[in-house]
Amino acid sequence: MVKDGTPPILEIENLAVSFRQYEKGLRQRELEVISSLSIQIQAGEILAIVGSSGSGKSLLAHAILGILPSNARVSGSLKYRGRELTSSRQEKLRGRELVLVPQSVTYLDPLMKIGAQVRGTNGSAEAQRRVFEKYQLGSETEEMYPFQLSGGMARRVLVATAVIGAAGLIIADEPTPGLHPAVAEETMRHLRALADEGRSVMLITHELDLACRVADRIAVFYGGTTVEVAPVADFIQGREALRHPYSKALWNALPQNGFQAIPGSQPYAGRKVSGCVFAARCQIKTEECNRPVAFQELRGGTVRCCHAT
Numbered sequence: 335m336v337k338d339g340t341p342p343i344l345e346i347e348n349l350a351v352s353f354r355q356y357e358k359g360l361r362q363r364e365l366e367v368i369s370s371l372s373i374q375i376q377a378g379e380i381l382a383i384v385g386s387s388g389s390g391k392s393l394l395a396h397a398i399l400g401i402l403p404s405n406a407r408v409s410g411s412l413k414y415r416g417r418e419l420t421s422s423r424q425e426k427l428r429g430r431e432l433v434l435v436p437q438s439v440t441y442l443d444p445l446m447k448i449g450a451q452v453r454g455t456n457g458s459a460e461a462q463r464r465v466f467e468k469y470q471l472g473s474e475t476e477e478m479y480p481f482q483l484s485g486g487m488a489r490r491v492l493v494a495t496a497v498i499g500a501a502g503l504i505i506a507d508e509p510t511p512g513l514h515p516a517v518a519e520e521t522m523r524h525l526r527a528l529a530d531e532g533r534s535v536m537l538i539t540h541e542l543d544l545a546c547r548v549a550d551r552i553a554v555f556y557g558g559t560t561v562e563v564a565p566v567a568d569f570i571q572g573r574e575a576l577r578h579p580y581s582k583a584l585w586n587a588l589p590q591n592g593f594q595a596i597p598g599s600q601p602y603a604g605r606k607v608s609g610c611v612f613a614a615r616c617q618i619k620t621e622e623c624n625r626p627v628a629f630q631e632l633r634g635g636t637v638r639c640c641h642a643t
């Protein structure tokens with residue numbers, strides 16, 4: 335249900351995040367972990383962010399919510415509903431308009447009853463009753479403590495806590511690892527239903543397969559940059575429809591496509607790469623790839639590769 339022409343709910347342009355660190359003695363250095371990252375999310379849309387460990391997915395979420403550590407430096411533009419997300423605006427919107435579905439139930443307070451946790455600071459008893467009903471949490475759940483919940487119930491409590499208000503953007507950071515498949519499937523259904531209500535969902539995951547089942551579009555991260563953003567249909571179709579060699583490699587690595595891995599590893603955070611971040615592992619690399627690569631529109635998606643067709 336993505337309407338054309340309406341401004342995006344979330345719009346990120348050329349985001350860069352670096353950390354100030356002390357080297358030996360008093361010398362400081364800047365460790366850049368995200369560079370020139372751009373994405374947009376429309377109302378009613380699930381954008382999945384896929385990419386290997388350390389590619390910058392969680393830091394992106396933290397930058398949107400304004401919860402990066404104090405030695406982080408952020409540049410570029412972050413807009414929510416057309417207006418710049420300043421730190422004071424982030425503080426105002428966090429937990430209300432911009433919410434996080436945390437990865438683990440350890441985020442629940444073990445000593446607090448579920449009802450009070452779900453209501454938080456801004457949910458009424460009436461709103462709590464509505465989300466309990468929506469997520470099939472019986473009224474007896476209200477008086478329970480986290481240790482008394484089953485795995486499935488705990489996941490539903492996390493989602494209910496995040497969406498009790500009128501959140502416009504829901505960020506789910508790796509909501510499924512270690513979950514029973516049925517519970518993971520249910521969590522995905524909840525995210526889909528929230529998007530179908532007109533909210534925007536950013537789903538961070540390692541699993542391209544999972545992203546293919548639930549998302550509308552997928553953004554692929556590598557070494558702190560977006561290398562490709564494309565409609566989910568292209569990722570389902572596979573190699574020929576995809577634009578970036580790394581997206582193709584992710585697709586090839588899926589079990590049903592033969593687990594073909596590529597040698598090498600992602601550049602370390604902070605290692606400045608002057609040209610394409612993927613060049614060191616790319617099979618179609620040429621001289622040209624040592625020069626900076628622009629993000630370009632191609633066949634209804636965007637890609638950062640000078641050889642993409």
Ligand SMILES: Nc1ncnc2c1ncn2[C@@H]1O[C@H](COP(=O)(O)OP(=O)(O)OP(=O)(O)O)[C@@H](O)[C@H]1O
Pocket residue numbers: 353365367385386387388389390391392393394403540602603
């Ligand atoms: N406070 C920090 N100081 C310095 N480097 C950091 C800090 N936090 C994260 N990093 C580095 O930034 C990079 C991106 O981290 P991030 O947590 O966003 O990765 P990710 O894509 O979410 O990975 P995963 O899939 O493992 O969760 C990593 O290389 C990480 O080591």
Ligand code: NI
Pocket residue numbers: 391392393
């Ligand atoms: Ni992460």
